[in-house]
Amino acid sequence: MSAKQKQDAGITHDGVFFAQEELHKMHDKMLFIRRFEEKAGQMYGLKKIGGFCHLCNGQEAVCVGLNHAARPDDNIMSSYRDHGHILARGTEPTAVMAELLGRSGGVVKGKGGSMHMFDASKHFAGGNGIVGEQVPIGLGFGFSNWYKDDGGVTICIMGDGGINQGAVYESFNMAALWKLPIVFMVENNQYAMGTSLDRASAETQLFKRGISFKIPGMKIDGMDVLEFKKKMDEAIEHTRSGQGPILVEAMTYRYRGHSMSDPATYRTRAEVDEWRTGRDPIARIQAQMIKADLATEESFKQKDRDIKKEVAAIAKSAESQPEPDEAELWTDIYTDPIAGAYPYPGKVG
Amino acid sequence: MSKITYREALNQAMAEEMGRDDNVFLMGEEVAEYNGAYKVSQGLLDKFGPRRVIDTPITELGFAGLGVGAAMTGLRPIIEFMTWNFAMLALDQIVNAAAKMKYMSGGQYSVPMVFRGAGGSAARVGAQHSQSLENWLVNVPGLKVVMPSNPADAKGLLKASIRDNDTVIFIENEINYGDVGEVPDSEYLIPLGKADVKLTGCDVTIVAHSRMTGFALAAAKELAKEGIEAEVVDPRTIRPLDENTIIQSVAKTNCAVVVEEGWRFAGIGAEISARIMERAFDDLDSPVIRVTGKDVPMPYAANLESLALPSVRDIVEAARTACGRA
Ligand SMILES: Cc1ncc(C[n+]2csc(CCOP(=O)(O)OP(=O)(O)O)c2C)c(N)n1
Ligand SMILES: [Mg+2]
Numbered sequence: 001m002s003a004k005q006k007q008d009a010g011i012t013h014d015g016v017f018f019a020q021e022e023l024h025k026m027h028d029k030m031l032f033i034r035r036f037e038e039k040a041g042q043m044y045g046l047k048k049i050g051g052f053c054h055l056c057n058g059q060e061a062v063c064v065g066l067n068h069a070a071r072p073d074d075n076i077m078s079s080y081r082d083h084g085h086i087l088a089r090g091t092e093p094t095a096v097m098a099e100l101l102g103r104s105g106g107v108v109k110g111k112g113g114s115m116h117m118f119d120a121s122k123h124f125a126g127g128n129g130i131v132g133e134q135v136p137i138g139l140g141f142g143f144s145n146w147y148k149d150d151g152g153v154t155i156c157i158m159g160d161g162g163i164n165q166g167a168v169y170e171s172f173n174m175a176a177l178w179k180l181p182i183v184f185m186v187e188n189n190q191y192a193m194g195t196s197l198d199r200a201s202a203e204t205q206l207f208k209r210g211i212s213f214k215i216p217g218m219k220i221d222g223m224d225v226l227e228f229k230k231k232m233d234e235a236i237e238h239t240r241s242g243q244g245p246i247l248v249e250a251m252t253y254r255y256r257g258h259s260m261s262d263p264a265t266y267r268t269r270a271e272v273d274e275w276r277t278g279r280d281p282i283a284r285i286q287a288q289m290i291k292a293d294l295a296t297e298e299s300f301k302q303k304d305r306d307i308k309k310e311v312a313a314i315a316k317s318a319e320s321q322p323e324p325d326e327a328e329l330w331t332d333i334y335t336d337p338i339a340g341a342y343p344y345p346g347k348v349g
Numbered sequence: 350m351s352k353i354t355y356r357e358a359l360n361q362a363m364a365e366e367m368g369r370d371d372n373v374f375l376m377g378e379e380v381a382e383y384n385g386a387y388k389v390s391q392g393l394l395d396k397f398g399p400r401r402v403i404d405t406p407i408t409e410l411g412f413a414g415l416g417v418g419a420a421m422t423g424l425r426p427i428i429e430f431m432t433w434n435f436a437m438l439a440l441d442q443i444v445n446a447a448a449k450m451k452y453m454s455g456g457q458y459s460v461p462m463v464f465r466g467a468g469g470s471a472a473r474v475g476a477q478h479s480q481s482l483e484n485w486l487v488n489v490p491g492l493k494v495v496m497p498s499n500p501a502d503a504k505g506l507l508k509a510s511i512r513d514n515d516t517v518i519f520i521e522n523e524i525n526y527g528d529v530g531e532v533p534d535s536e537y538l539i540p541l542g543k544a545d546v547k548l549t550g551c552d553v554t555i556v557a558h559s560r561m562t563g564f565a566l567a568a569a570k571e572l573a574k575e576g577i578e579a580e581v582v583d584p585r586t587i588r589p590l591d592e593n594t595i596i597q598s599v600a601k602t603n604c605a606v607v608v609e610e611g612w613r614f615a616g617i618g619a620e621i622s623a624r625i626m627e628r629a630f631d632d633l634d635s636p637v638i639r640v641t642g643k644d645v646p647m648p649y650a651a652n653l654e655s656l657a658l659p660s661v662r663d664i665v666e667a668a669r670t671a672c673g674r675a
Contacts (some may be wrong), residue, residue, distance in 0.1 A: 075422075108455030118454035125421060125458065130445050136411050137446060140418020140426075147374070147400065147424060167441075170411025177406070332456040333490050335514035338542035338589045 011292050013226040020294045026068060026225050027285050027295075030060035031304060033084045034282060035311045036093060037256075040083065040100055040114075043315060044260045049100045052129075053114040056084035058223075058255040061281035062187055063088035065228030066155060069236055073123060075145070075154040077138035079162060080115035080129045081187075081254075091119045094314050103321035110324040111332065123152075131192075132158060132165030135184070139171040142182035142245070153181040153240050161192020163206055172213040172245070179244035183235050184210070187222070187250050193258045194266040207249035215247050222250035223279040226288075253279070351534055356526040358500035359389050359465075362507035363427060365536065367397050370425060373511055376403040376412055377429030377466070386431045387467055387526055413439035413464065417446045420462040425511060430466035433520055434478055439464075440485075447516040448491030463510045465519035468496075469560055469610055470658055472524065476646035479654075481559075481611030486518045487588040487620075493541055494518045494588040498562035500530035502585055505539030513541060522560045544591035546598065550578035553672040554598040555664065556621055557608035558584050565608055568664035579668055587617060595621065596629050603634040604671040608664055613641040638667040 010019040018026075037055040044053050056063065063084035070076065078085045086096055091107060099106030100114055108118050108127075116127040125141060128134035138156025145152045158168065163186050175182050186206050190197050197204050207217030216238070220231040228250065235246045253275040257264040264272075277283075289295045353361070367373045379386050381394040381404040394402040405412045409430065416426035430436040436443070447460045470479045487494045495510055495517055497503040503521065510517040547562060548569050557565035562583040569579040580598050584590055599605050605625055607618040618639035625637050643657045669675040 077418075106455070108453065108457065111455050112453045116453040118457050120454070120457040125418075126450075126454065128446070130441055133414070133441060133446060136414020136442060137418035137421070139411065140415040140420070141422055142418075143415050144419045144422035144424055147419070148422075167410045167414065170406070170408040171414070173406055173408065174411055174415065332452045332454075334493075335451065335459045335461070338540075338586075 009292070009294060011226065011288055011294075014230060016230045018226055022068070023285065023289055023294060026064050026229070027282070027289065028303065028307070029064045029088060030225065030282050030285070032093070032307050032311070033060045033063060033087050035307050036087060036097070037083060039311045039315050040097070041256070041260065043100065048319065049114065050102065051113055052080070053100070053260045054081040054258065055256045056081055056254065058275065058280075059187060059189060059252045060084055061225035061228050062222040062250045062252050065225045065232055066185070068229045069232035070155055071152070073152050074236070075123045075125055075138070075141040075152060077125050077134045077141060077154065077156045078127060079131065079134055079157060079159055080127070081159070082117045082127050083114070085157065086117045086119060086124055089119065089122045089124045091122055091124065094318050097314050097318035098321050101318050102323060103318055104324045105318070105321045109328060111328065132162040132167050134158065135162070135165070135168045135171045138182060139175055139180065142175060142180040143178070145181045146178065151240070153183060153236055155183045155185055155236075157185045157187060159192060160186060160188040160190065160197050160206060161195065161200060163209060164200060169213070172210055172215055175245040176213040176215050179242065181239045181242075182245040183239055183248055184215070184245060185248045185250060187252055189252045189254045191254070191258070191267070193262070196266070207247055210247040215245050217247045217249065219249045219251065222252035223275070223281045223284065225281055225285055350531040352529050353500055353532050354526065355500045355503050355521070355528045355530070356387065356389050358504035358532055359507055359521060360391055360393070362504045362511070363390065364393060364396060366508055366511040367393070367401060372423065373425045373427065374401040374403065375427045375429060376405055376416065378405055378407055378431050380404060380429050385429070387523070389521070389526070390429070409435050409438040410442060413442040414446065416462050416464070417442055417450065417460055420460045420516070421450065421458045426462045427511060428462065428464050430464065432478065432523065433466055433468035433482055434480065436464065436466065437482070443486070443492070443518070444489055448489045452491065459514055460516045461514045463507070463517045463519050465507070465521065467523040467526070468520035469522045469524065470642070470647060473649060473651065473654060475649045479647040481609065481642065483520055483587060484611055484616045487617065492516055492518050492588060493586065494520065495541060495586050496520045496559040497585060498525070498559055498583050500528065501532045502539060502545070504532055505537050506541070506585060509538045509541055512538070517541070520559070525560055539585070541586045542589045542591055543586065544582055544584045544594035546580060546594065547583050548579065548581040550580040551601055552578045553668045554580050554582060554595070554602045554605040555608060555668060556582045556584065556595055556605060558587060558617070559610065561608045561610055561659065564659065564661050565664055567661045568668060571661065571665045572668055575674070577668065577672060577674060590621070590624070592624050592628070595625065599625055599629045600632045602672070603632055605637045606640060606664060606667040606671050607637060608640045608659055610642050610659060612644055613639060614644060616641055635671050635673065638671050640664050640667050
């Protein structure tokens, strides 16, 4: 290949050109998230991570595709299944791992854990553990984009279970009524804990859930990062251009149980395999890149070894951090504490 | 000084704060074109336009959450609940989101906003529209709870609440909206967390907030006829509570009556009595007496309704008992 050809190298997906640099970035980030989540699973098994821990293995293309489409100043609101989203956003992975371990260098100083990841500097606003709660909050972020007229949009993520909450429809109505710049994104991974979509939803085509609010819907293959990024670009452009909110249904699948305590006996091995081996987003982009001569099987293997090493080093470094200082118990409750008022620290025991 | 109503005082507070800071906006049911269900937002739409005074659908959980999200981005929402009874639909956003966001985000996101509206018992509207729910909200770390008892306090406290960088629960009293009082003409703020001694006296301390402050002052007048000098302390901010002012008063009077309109069980009175016991046990000559609403849903019939609520007479009797002159 000549230097010129190399520069032009890439993949054209459905009329959209992806340069090799972007392809590598997307691939590497997806693989990184996969290995990071595996490590988190391991650390959980060793009882180093406590409580609830929701992994996103299988859903990496959604996290990464979304972040390649969104601008750095767009707001992203997530549920508790947030490791992949905050990593895709570019937050320091050691801080994410430290948070899982409840350490002082955690992204929220060890006060949140797996479910409550926030990074305000990256416009990543949680990390919300009450199913559906983030949707009205996301509405507020979108309202703020409109009020400040800052050109940003808000991407508000919910699950196929979360979309059944009443607050979601209150938010759809107001977002559409006031034409707010919001992309509502439902990660349809087919299950809400042990409840399959068809056992919980009268309308299983979730992208249609906005129809009575005049919110257009798009169903996107969330196992294909190129397709996802392309369609997400369109959805974001729709709302950024002032046409009001849009609802995106990302078709995806979680490979692991709902949380670490879930053996996922409510689904068949065959079903899991069908997604895992048939539609895996990482295997897919690897095959596409090899076919386009942008990488080789060996180069991907090497990449994988490098990432595993990197993740191991991250875990080690996070683990070496101290637990939060005990004084942290009392900080971040109020911005303007009122001196002498019980039950503030140092007051009546 | 001008004589204005409690309602006008609240209206002036919002108008002044909206005038000085474009980040402040008012949102709620009927706040704009209808000028407010209780006319607290009268004229604000004309003054500030539809970008900043926004009518919502009837969707408390949704617009409460909108306020939380907007506050996290640096705006300063005033979210009006037509009454606090309807805020029960929005409790998740108040308790699980607004109050905890700063902590959960390790200090990255603050929620500088005011949830306000009419609270307390109303007149003849039955169980669902007539109740005091402040003790639910004061229980939550991360929230501040403010309950003004007169027009001057209403204005100064609301202005301070709008400027506060945390989430403030501002509970107005539905029956007090028409009360008239003296309000300073020049700009002033009343800091949160500071009680006010509404009447000084040396025989018995009466702690009362919101509408009950007026009841306590009326009781003090009765008591004065009998030669009992009551000191009336209005905490004004229930959380955080200005405990020192209460304790200092008890140190002087050696007895206390705590009055609240809400239910007795785990109420504000229980909390204040416990604090007096913890910090002023040796000053007490007699047990603290609580005067509270009865432990029943609010009935409709006029006679039953008045039985359900604390009365001036109840406070007078409690005060006599507390200071040993029953
Ligand atoms: C209001 C509320 N109810 C119940 C729960 C318990 N819960 C946590 S996750 C979950 C399932 C949600 O599924 P879904 O929205 O599809 O998201 P996913 O876990 O698949 O990402 C439930 C019921 C909760 N956290 N909040
Ligand atoms: Mg799901």
